[in-house]
Amino acid sequence: MKRLIVVGGDAAGMSAASQARKRVPADRLEIVAFERGNHGSYSACGIPYWIGGTVKTRDELIVRTPAEFRENQDIDLRVRHEVVSIDPHARTVSVKSDSGDFDLEFDHLVLATGAVPVSPPWADVDFGGVFGVQTLDDGDGLASWLTPEVRRAVVIGGGYIGVEMAEALINRGLDVTLLERGEQPMSTVDPDMGALVRDAMAGLGIDVRTGVTVTGLAGAAGRVTGVVTTAGEVPADVVVLGLGVRPNTLLARSAGLPVGEHGGLLTDLRMRVPGHEGVWAAGDCVETRHLITGRNVHLPLGTHANKQGRVAGINIGGGYATFPGAIGTAVTKVCDLEVARTGLREREATAAGFDFVTATVETTNRAGYFPGSAPMHVKLLAERRTGRLLGAQIVGRSEAAKRIDALAVALWSGMTVEEMTALDLGYAPPFAPVWDPVLIAARKAAEEVHGADQ
Amino acid sequence: MKRLIVVGGDAAGMSAASQARKRVPADRLEIVAFERGNHGSYSACGIPYWIGGTVKTRDELIVRTPAEFRENQDIDLRVRHEVVSIDPHARTVSVKSDSGDFDLEFDHLVLATGAVPVSPPWADVDFGGVFGVQTLDDGDGLASWLTPEVRRAVVIGGGYIGVEMAEALINRGLDVTLLERGEQPMSTVDPDMGALVRDAMAGLGIDVRTGVTVTGLAGAAGRVTGVVTTAGEVPADVVVLGLGVRPNTLLARSAGLPVGEHGGLLTDLRMRVPGHEGVWAAGDCVETRHLITGRNVHLPLGTHANKQGRVAGINIGGGYATFPGAIGTAVTKVCDLEVARTGLREREATAAGFDFVTATVETTNRAGYFPGSAPMHVKLLAERRTGRLLGAQIVGRSEAAKRIDALAVALWSGMTVEEMTALDLGYAPPFAPVWDPVLIAARKAAEEVHGADQ
Structure with a gap:
């Protein structure tokens, strides 16, 4: 009996687990997935639509529960279990959980630790009301903060998440200001195209301010009260960070695994971590080859995470698949x-x-x-x-x-x-x-x- | 001064004229287009939507009037002018019109004579109420036939035009029966996909009958009264022929120009008719190379007609362009x-x-x-x-x-x-x-x- 350990129970990790199981039955491969959060497989991309009310309940975003993984696929997904260290030579992971800490050996290890919101030093404050929206737990925190007295929202950063969150919050009836350092919001397209987006956002009543750099946050009585910028302070009852994300690779780096110039894990085309037999990586924690520039990029998107996880799982299961790269669609x-x-x-x-x-x-x-x-x-x-x-x-x-x-x-x-x-x-x-x-x-x-x- | 003569004043012909004019000014190239019908450039593909009421007026389908061609582009588009013969050696065309018959010399000739509805021998009847829907004039005829006492429509043939016309007529409040010889309507997709279309048509209240072959039409007092089929007679106050179209190449064949196995004019990649210097062809009257089979097909669609006309016009104007073929989208x-x-x-x-x-x-x-x-x-x-x-x-x-x-x-x-x-x-x-x-x-x-x- 061999064992596959998956670190991170969302898109990439659970795709890998599912594809490996499809090819190798439970009497030949044990599959254990550790997720430090409260939820396994869910659609993180759907969070803004749930916050905005387009998707009615949070549970609609949950693709599969731990019970479903266990019953249908013999996959042991354990939430609130954090892998705190990896020893790629001894081929063990150390796990922390409410029910105790333990070490576990692996034959195959999939690192699918995802990404974490970029959070500048000024965001490291000791008052509440400041949220990233990377995980369902982040969404839970934000949703419960949005009591009726929370009226003024400031979204920092005009990329996808920022723009989607600004719309979600205005749909909930808040006053919304979006702060973007660059020339236009939707910085993922050229400014001439971004100008069209700005018009649409203004049409919704979102106060879009560009060319503005945030320098700090203000708070009182344990709650955020404003965002300090190069153009003055903007009052806020809630702040959403939409400054992008970076690969979550602290664990991997501590274990001496190779990371690239964007901080993401490096893999070959089959999603193997080079030089570490049996160690695989997939999803928002890896770097991807951009097929037009030929250089590595960090492209944290569900579609790549699912494809990469699938490729890892097929290869772990004895099949053959590659992830050639992406083009930034x-x-x-x-x-x-x-x-x-x-x-x-x-x-x-x-x-x-x-x-x-x-x-x-x-x-x-x-x-x-x-x-x-x-x-x-x-x-x-x-x-x-x-x-x-x-x-x-x-x-x-x-x-x-x-x-x-x-x-x-x-x-x-x-x-x-x-x-x-x-x-x-x-x-x-x-x-x-x-x-x-x-x-x-x-x-x-x-x-x-x-x-x-x- | 050279002269370009265009035969057929719709998509292909007028695209060719426009592109030639864009490259050669009116003091160096005279452009005359002859159209036997009452209208020049219009969207034939829009006819079902006008008949069905989705597009409110017929004139919305007209892209450009003869006056606009004359004023904006110095193109002399003459409607109700029929080219009745071509002499590719003498480089003349003979034209019939209400204002007299005449011959005219050309340096370049674009044949864009389009297609005509397939009309079996049984459709050659001496009573009214039987329509193709290939030209705006056909649409005019059908629209004026649809008086309130016309209640029962039969559409013969379940390709695109047949299906679109069946929907148009039911949207006008008629009782509609669609007769299709094959296994399913929408014969342009496989029967398993066509079955889904049948369900949707039935949901609209269209009586779809498949495996039915039409053998004749019945009429009384100068009007159609029914469609005779292998499964009995179907009463009808109006009949629409949706049996497809064939290239309209009588003129070209009489002039000895080359036609292929589907009856369409043959051209090279630049839309030249081989062996006839200065003679070009484009649109529903030509055969097109299918890029997957490598064989010629007849693909009467506005998108190809426009592209082919554009390619002919660029080349006539001294530029370089090719139409490589199509894949049947x-x-x-x-x-x-x-x-x-x-x-x-x-x-x-x-x-x-x-x-x-x-x-x-x-x-x-x-x-x-x-x-x-x-x-x-x-x-x-x-x-x-x-x-x-x-x-x-x-x-x-x-x-x-x-x-x-x-x-x-x-x-x-x-x-x-x-x-x-x-x-x-x-x-x-x-x-x-x-x-x-x-x-x-x-x-x-x-x-x-x-x-x-x-």
């Missing part, structure tokens, strides 16, 4: 404004050493004469001379965001914008103009690359 | 059921000589816990051994159909289903489950190709 929405991206933004393309052209078009999601037709912006980045697609962004209302997938596949396949002008995409009046927005953008980008008269 | 909807396909159906794959596996999954369009989450079926065909994607079909409610585009790009790029399992597609709870439907289908198809335990 992401979608979100603010009210009815949909925002999507794939590949590189301008700043990223420049940093990677690319010389490129851009093309932005405004068109409609459906035939112009069809009811529900709405404006849609598509922006493409293409490499100078080769015309290879480097990145794409979409902002639009209704049925806009998932069109990024066609662009993501084109990018993944290394297509040029000239080749893309011929793509055979779906056309019918309820779904697209006869020239699909993607094709119009590709035509314009090809003209930028080759000249309009060629 | 198409989308439509029945009520709120969306239907999409790309590549080959099972029957087509078999006919092309492929050995293949299929994988069908039922999943949801959004995260299961997110409001508005709805079922979505994805079916993939992959070549045995290589695992190369050969075709895909989607049936779902809400935000389902345009997801075919990601599959179309994967197909276009020659991806295998195994490669597709790693694709970086957009994920957020309002837009997709954490495992996107496309990825779940790719995983299942890869298991079919390689075995579940590999």
Whole structure:
């Protein structure tokens, strides 16, 4: 009998456990997963929608309970169990729990310790009302803080989580201010596209302040009272940190496992930690190869965590699978404004050493004469001379965001914008103009690359 | 001064004219377009939505009027002018019109004569109430026939046009029967997917009868009264022919121009008619190379017509562009059921000589816990051994159909289903489950190709 130990009971860890179990029965492989929080497998990405009331109850976010893992898959998921150290040579982990501390040996170890919110020194305060929203436990804390007397919310950081949380809180009836250091909110797209998001947020009544740097928090009587910034203090009854996350790899680093320039665990294509036989890693705690730049990035997203966990589990179970990398595809929405991206933004393309052209078009999601037709912006980045697609962004209302997938596949396949002008995409009046927005953008980008008269 | 003559004033022809004009000013190139019907550039694909009342007025379908072409682009579009013969050696066309007949010389000739509805011998009757819906004039005829006493409609043929017209007519309050010779309506997808469409049509109150062959029409007092079938006569006050269309190439064939096995004009990649310098063709009157089978097909769709016309016009104007072919992507909807396909159906794959596996999954369009989450079926065909994607079909409610585009790009790029399992597609709870439907289908198809335990 062999034993697989999984550290971290959410997407990556439990995907690995499930795939290993699918291939190896319980009489040949024991699977134990330790989760330091109160919940196992759940949708962390759904937390803003639960806080905002779109998803009615927290329990809808729970994918599978420990009891379900035990009964259906013979997987022993233990919550409120924290792995406090790993000895990769002795092949043991040390576990702390309410019911006692113990060591356990492993044949395979999956590190799926996730990420933790970036929390600057000024956020290290001894009063309440300051929350990250990385785990369901974070969400629980925030939800119970939101009593009727909590009126003024400040969200710090205008990335996905920040924007989604600002909308969630305004949907709950709070006054919401969003503070962003950069030029525009939704810093995951270029500022020209971010400006469209800012308009939508303002339309919801969110007070968006850009070019503002936070320097501290103010508090009284054990509660937060304001956010101190380079542009004065903003009163607050609750503060949400949306400053991004970093890989949670303290445990791994203590054990001498290799981490990269972004602080994430390094793995090979099969999700093995190099140099440590039987040790695997997956999810928000690892670095991922960006297929367009060829460099490592930290991309903490459920879709990668699930894929990486699945790949680790298949390999542990004796199969063969690889995770080749990612290209930075992401979608979100603010009210009815949909925002999507794939590949590189301008700043990223420049940093990677690319010389490129851009093309932005405004068109409609459906035939112009069809009811529900709405404006849609598509922006493409293409490499100078080769015309290879480097990145794409979409902002639009209704049925806009998932069109990024066609662009993501084109990018993944290394297509040029000239080749893309011929793509055979779906056309019918309820779904697209006869020239699909993607094709119009590709035509314009090809003209930028080759000249309009060629 | 040179002269470009365009035969046919809709999508392909006017795209060619516009692109040529964009590159060559009016003092160097005269552009004359002849259209035998009453209208120039319009959206034929919008006709069912106008008949059904979704699009309020017919004029919304008109893209540009002859006056607009003249004023904005110096293009002389003459409606009610029929080209009755072409002499490709003398480089002249003969034109018939109410204001007289004449011959005109050309330097460049674009044939964009479109398609005509397939009309079996039994449809050649001398009473009214039997309509194709290929042109705006056809739509005009049908719309004026639909007086309040016209109650019973029979649509013959269950392809796109048939299904769209059946819905349009039931939306107008008629009793509608759809007759289809095959196993299921929506014969453009496999019968297992077509069965889902049948359910949706039945839910609208459309009487769908399959396995029924039409043998004749019945009429009295100059009006249609019924459709005679192998399963008895079906009463009808109006009959719509949805039996598909064929290339309208009588003129071209009379002039000795080359046509292919499907009756469409043959062209090279730049849309030149081979062996006839200065003669070009584009749109529903040409045959197109299917990039998966390598064989010619007839794909009468506005999206191809516009692309081919654009390519012809760029080349006529001295630029360089090619139309490489198509892969059979198409989308439509029945009520709120969306239907999409790309590549080959099972029957087509078999006919092309492929050995293949299929994988069908039922999943949801959004995260299961997110409001508005709805079922979505994805079916993939992959070549045995290589695992190369050969075709895909989607049936779902809400935000389902345009997801075919990601599959179309994967197909276009020659991806295998195994490669597709790693694709970086957009994920957020309002837009997709954490495992996107496309990825779940790719995983299942890869298991079919390689075995579940590999």
